[in-house]
Amino acid sequence: MGELKKYLQQHKEEMAFDEPGPLLWEKITSPPAKKQPGKLVKFVARFAAAAVVLVMLVTGIKFLTKEKATETIPSVAKLDQTPASHIPDTAVKIVTPEIKDTIKPVQNVAIKEKKKPDERYALMNSFQDSYGQLVNYQLQNIRATPVYAENPAYFNDFKTRLYQMDNDEASIRKSIRKNGISNTLIEQLINVYQQKLDVLKSLQQEINKMNTRVQQETPPDSLNKFYLNI
């Protein structure tokens, strides 16, 4: 056990400086308040909204991909019927190779159609733009916020996390270029952007919190100011 831990354990009882106020004891002893169902309803509403957005997104992506697959099926069926009308009433053995010959080029056409640019790329580009703008906005805000007193190294944790997320984003993009787009990769990309926004938000909050504290405790003359380079 470390010395600091020992010290704190020994003086734990003496450190109970924040006693709960008398109002709290009144609340605890009184009948349950209406607050809890409200919280539950809020949570359920938020959860439902999130679920609806997610379902719409997944359905949209599936719809776009399925639509293409169904488009190719009728063309195969039509071309398949044409040679059948030319088949004379001869032996079945002759018919089989003719049908096969006609099917092969049709299958190639279907494959060629599939190789057309996937609409999910357009979808991905659009949300990349939107998220990118949000991330840049947050970054500009943070760069413009003066930071007082603390060592800039204090924020290295945030920088490291952002750097890691940039790497994650790069590897997902690389994977898309290499293997093509997929729903999983799109979701991964969305997650990275959301995480970036979360970290930037936490960083902004941490800076604000620290600035308030330092400005309250330190005389204005001895305040050190710097700007984060992220």
Next chain:
Amino acid sequence: MTGNYSNAEDILQEAFMTAFKNLVQLKDPDSFGGWLKRIVVNECIRHGKNGFAWSEWSEEQTDTLADEATEWWSTVSLEVLHKEIKKLPDGCRQVFVLYAMEDYSHRDIATDLGVSESTSKSQYHRARKLLRERINIQIAIHG
């Protein structure tokens, strides 16, 4: 653990509600204090589980922690120490309080907070480092 008086009051109230609802589960009335405390700590963990920024542990940090010779924490009053603990950033404050004051192991903290053991260690180290720096500033300003 919350670093905020009003949050602490809310959590305490919720913990009492939980305790009253589940009072039938308490088999030994003598252990009520410990049982309630565990509920309060769990509520604190649940309250602050999301939105923390975590950093990883490195070997260099282990060395600096082991080399710490001076008992800087005893150079200020318990009140100042308590104040500075409350001002620590959310994630590392929870880890610090759980480890140093509530005597949790890093493994238990990792399980409860849903992070890795090394993250728990690094957050504890970060808390110590920040506390030391801030207490030194306090001494420099107020003597």
